[in-house]
Amino acid sequence: MAEQAQENSSLSAVVADVAAGVALALDGGRDSSALSGVLAQDDPLALAAIRVLGADVLAPYALRAGGGPGTTTDTGTDMDSGMAHRRTARASGVGAGPAARGARADGEVVRKALAAYPPGADASEVSLWSYRGLVEASRAYLPAGQGGPESPAGAGDRAAGPAAVAGWLQADPWPQLAHRASQLAALSLPGLAPALATGLAARTEDLSRGFVRAVRRRDWLQAAGIGRWLARVPDVPDTLGLDTGLVYVLRMSGGDARVALHTAIARRFHGRGAR
Numbered sequence: 001m002a003e004q005a006q007e008n009s010s011l012s013a014v015v016a017d018v019a020a021g022v023a024l025a026l027d028g029g030r031d032s033s034a035l036s037g038v039l040a041q042d043d044p045l046a047l048a049a050i051r052v053l054g055a056d057v058l059a060p061y062a063l064r065a066g067g068g069p070g071t072t073t074d075t076g077t078d079m080d081s082g083m084a085h086r087r088t089a090r091a092s093g094v095g096a097g098p099a100a101r102g103a104r105a106d107g108e109v110v111r112k113a114l115a116a117y118p119p120g121a122d123a124s125e126v127s128l129w130s131y132r133g134l135v136e137a138s139r140a141y142l143p144a145g146q147g148g149p150e151s152p153a154g155a156g157d158r159a160a161g162p163a164a165v166a167g168w169l170q171a172d173p174w175p176q177l178a179h180r181a182s183q184l185a186a187l188s189l190p191g192l193a194p195a196l197a198t199g200l201a202a203r204t205e206d207l208s209r210g211f212v213r214a215v216r217r218r219d220w221l222q223a224a225g226i227g228r229w230l231a232r233v234p235d236v237p238d239t240l241g242l243d244t245g246l247v248y249v250l251r252m253s254g255g256d257a258r259v260a261l262h263t264a265i266a267r268r269f270h271g272r273g274a275r
Helices: 002-026 034-038 044-064 077-091 098-116 125-141 155-159 162-171 174-183 194-201 204-216 220-232 242-252 257-270
Strands: none
Touching: 002 034, 002 044, 002 257, 034 098, 044 098, 044 125, 044 257, 098 125, 125 174, 162 174, 162 194, 174 204, 174 220, 194 204, 204 220, 204 242, 220 242, 220 257, 242 257
């Protein structure tokens, strides 16, 4: 029991380190090679931390690919066009140098994490979606040839597509919906999981209620995750005070690195919660 507690504590520390490194990269404090710059590639805890954070570990590459305030994200059209152009440029040799080497290193460590921790046969839907989201992000955001591996047999079918989420997106009561949305916050990055984004956009009011509830319960990580989705979806009511709320969540979180990453993404990609 003591060894397990120590291992969980160690993993939490590595997750926090990776989240802090990605947030720093988003704010221009380092280049996009956030992963290879802060992780030992063969460290099992480092690979596990990547799986915990999911697609968020590649958020700086998404920003460079054209994501930012005003980006079209519900259909993914503008992002898909920008990312296709970027992949073509990389494939033709544009952008070679330290940045390209960093991208190759980051792509390698992501592939190792995906191979080391695939979802098992009894994996939860959240785990399947998280895995699939990291695969999609590695293909979409990294330069040509640096994408992730195929999903394990059957995982892609279960983790992607409208049919996989239609039930709970429409039927879950708002507290459960908001909780699950917070667990899948990494999929709010541009171009990922469009069916999920569309389904959550249809329940903006319920997400708003979940955000307020999480703040009142002082569950800062959940509030930040829900706030990210609200930053992306349209028609968020002004009365919610999302910008002020995100700033408040960040300040009250006591320096939680994952909260800082969520709020940095809301700010950098959608211009919400700006300080």
